[in-house]
Amino acid sequence: MNWGKYLVAGMGSFMLFIISMGVYMFTQPADDYDKQYYEKGLTFDHDYVREKQVAQDKAQPVISFSDNNLIVRFTQPADGSVKFEHASNHRLDKMFSIQSNAGNVVSIPLEQLSTGQWHLRFEWASLHKNYLYEQEVYLP
Structure with missing residues (x-):
């Protein structure tokens, strides 16, 4: 059993998840927070x-x-x-x-x-x- 390819696949999918969340965050409209x-x-x-x-x-x-x-x-x-x-x-x-x-x-x-x-x-x-x-x- 080769655990190396599962470890790389898991890290790759986690990195893809983090990158997609970053892209999603920057495509959302600006927060309407109170400037005062x-x-x-x-x-x-x-x-x-x-x-x-x-x-x-x-x-x-x-x-x-x-x-x-x-x-x-x-x-x-x-x-x-x-x-x-x-x-x-x-x-x-x-x-x-x-x-x-x-x-x-x-x-x-x-x-x-x-x-x-x-x-x-x-x-x-x-x-x-x-x-x-x-x-x-x-x-x-």
Whole structure:
């Protein structure tokens, strides 16, 4: 029995497998990873504290739609911003500043926004506390 040719055949097939996996890896499209990953990691604790503050103070805003406007009701007077992030096209992202009126209500016009899935990121200050709230909405 000659084990040499089986050993060479086994090594050859393993090398062919490794080469084919390398070719397959380089023919795949580039990964869509977050280019801001490191910066977001550095600010994670700050964002986490602001999200917990919303839960502690029960300051979650109530979101509704009325006549092509987004109506946001806050529990306290709010001053900050809301970022609309489109799910499929980041070039459509928009930022609006918010400042609630006497009734703690903010109205945001939706004419300049396209239909589809949006991620809303509210960042505001109220009574010397900072808050962060995120929600997914679908704009018709």
